[in-house]
Amino acid sequence: MTTPTLLILPGDGIGPEVMAEVRKIIAWFGDKRGMAFDVSEDLVGGAAYDAHGVPLTDATMEKAQEADAVLLGAVGGPKYDVLDFSVKPERGLLRLRKEMDLFANLRPAQCFDALADFSSLKRDIVAGLDIMIVRELTSGSYFGEPRGIFEEGNERVGINTQRYTESEIDRVARAAFELARRRGNKVCSMEKANVMESGILWREVVTQVHQADYADVELSHMYADNGAMQLVRAPKQFDVILTDNLFGDILSDCAAMLTGSLGMLPSASLGAPMENGRPKALYEPVHGSAPDIAGEGKANPCACILSFAMALRYSFDQGGEATRLEQAVESVLAAGVRTGDLMQSGDGNPASTTEMGDAVIEALNASL
Numbered sequence: 338m339t340t341p342t343l344l345i346l347p348g349d350g351i352g353p354e355v356m357a358e359v360r361k362i363i364a365w366f367g368d369k370r371g372m373a374f375d376v377s378e379d380l381v382g383g384a385a386y387d388a389h390g391v392p393l394t395d396a397t398m399e400k401a402q403e404a405d406a407v408l409l410g411a412v413g414g415p416k417y418d419v420l421d422f423s424v425k426p427e428r429g430l431l432r433l434r435k436e437m438d439l440f441a442n443l444r445p446a447q448c449f450d451a452l453a454d455f456s457s458l459k460r461d462i463v464a465g466l467d468i469m470i471v472r473e474l475t476s477g478s479y480f481g482e483p484r485g486i487f488e489e490g491n492e493r494v495g496i497n498t499q500r501y502t503e504s505e506i507d508r509v510a511r512a513a514f515e516l517a518r519r520r521g522n523k524v525c526s527m528e529k530a531n532v533m534e535s536g537i538l539w540r541e542v543v544t545q546v547h548q549a550d551y552a553d554v555e556l557s558h559m560y561a562d563n564g565a566m567q568l569v570r571a572p573k574q575f576d577v578i579l580t581d582n583l584f585g586d587i588l589s590d591c592a593a594m595l596t597g598s599l600g601m602l603p604s605a606s607l608g609a610p611m612e613n614g615r616p617k618a619l620y621e622p623v624h625g626s627a628p629d630i631a632g633e634g635k636a637n638p639c640a641c642i643l644s645f646a647m648a649l650r651y652s653f654d655q656g657g658e659a660t661r662l663e664q665a666v667e668s669v670l671a672a673g674v675r676t677g678d679l680m681q682s683g684d685g686n687p688a689s690t691t692e693m694g695d696a697v698i699e700a701l702n703a704s705l
């Protein structure tokens with residue numbers, strides 16, 4: 338079997354700092370678990386602009402298309418705010434998502450027991466929470482035509498169109514069912530079939546895909562507004578939530594905050610399977626480049642480390658090793674190691690980015 342390839346794009350701000358910790362973790366899995374990766378590193382965002390005048394070169398794009406998984410840190414920063422829109426750091430990330438056709442965005446909301454008091458909800462509602470939102474990412478209201486602001490009579494009208502084809506719904510539904518099989522085997526699909534035709538079609542196609550190929554997975558349907566309420570009322574009832582681009586944007590942010598800090602949130606975006614059966618995939622923390630703390634060794638590397646855990650599970654079929662890494666993070670938190678973002682004022686000295694990474698390595702060693 339050929340060695341799986343991993344393209345690392347640290348990016349800007351705290352991106353390189355958190356990625357340095359992930360590189361240690363990757364090396365650990367190579368040394369201690371015999372899991373070799375062919376790792377290469379390249380530039381994206383402001384770092385690529387500084388070197389090449391564009392936020393992503395064609396050569397890097399080509400490498401990303403060929404990699405078994407891409408792991409990205411973060412892009413952006415105040416230095417680049419004055420740039421033309423076409424070369425802003427964020428355009429590099431958008432190009433990756435678009436050209437790799439990453440239609441399924443996976444946002445887990447996992448609440449580590451040690452951080453349950455950080456949630457705005459009561460501890461017993463969120464402790465042990467582990468849900469996954471699968472959001473359709475390349476169609477729906479943010480892309481549908483017609484769109485624009487038009488003259489109508491003596492006033493203007495703003496128009497966006499919610500539009501989904503059967504094949505677009507079919508492929509993201511399959512992604513959700515596949516994921517559910519590797520987790521709690523339950524999918525709840527959310528739309529507004531009560532008031533939107535696109536929602537009626539969504540529900541029909543999801544049901545067809547389920548009956549044809551995934552009858553072993555438990556499927557339920559919920560109106561998205563009720564879904565939002567249920568996420569806050571009793572989030573642990575869910576395993577995988579499947580939803581469209583617009584509702585997913587809102588529901589995933591809502592679910593993310595159930596768990597506490599931005600520094601803990603990983604994500605994945607998956608596309609169609611490649612020739613070797615692995616999906617095209619980009620893994621990245623939800624947070625940005627945090628210019629306010631960049632270069633100070635204060636960043637929490639856990640979101641990026643947990644993004645690599647997602648890569649182990651969803652690109653490399655190493656669910657057991659992914660769990661090992663997640664449990665290592667959990668045990669570090671349980672032992673009281675905290676970066677500044679996980680502390681209240683007066684809580685004592687925060688761990689640095691490197692200390693947090695080292696603590697995870699120690700916990701991994703202890704897991705053997």
Ligand code: NAD
Pocket residue numbers: 351410411412413414415427430599600621622623624625626627628629630635636637638640676678
């Ligand atoms: P941000 O996520 O960078 O920071 C928000 C706040 O959270 C800051 O106070 C920051 O210090 C803190 N924070 C974020 N990640 C942290 C971590 N790992 N550890 C500790 N604290 C952390 O969002 P922002 O300030 O709105 O944006 C800053 C820059 O990042 C902008 O240029 C923005 O465009 C870019 N951005 C990039 C991405 C991405 O690369 N995917 C996402 C969001 C924002």
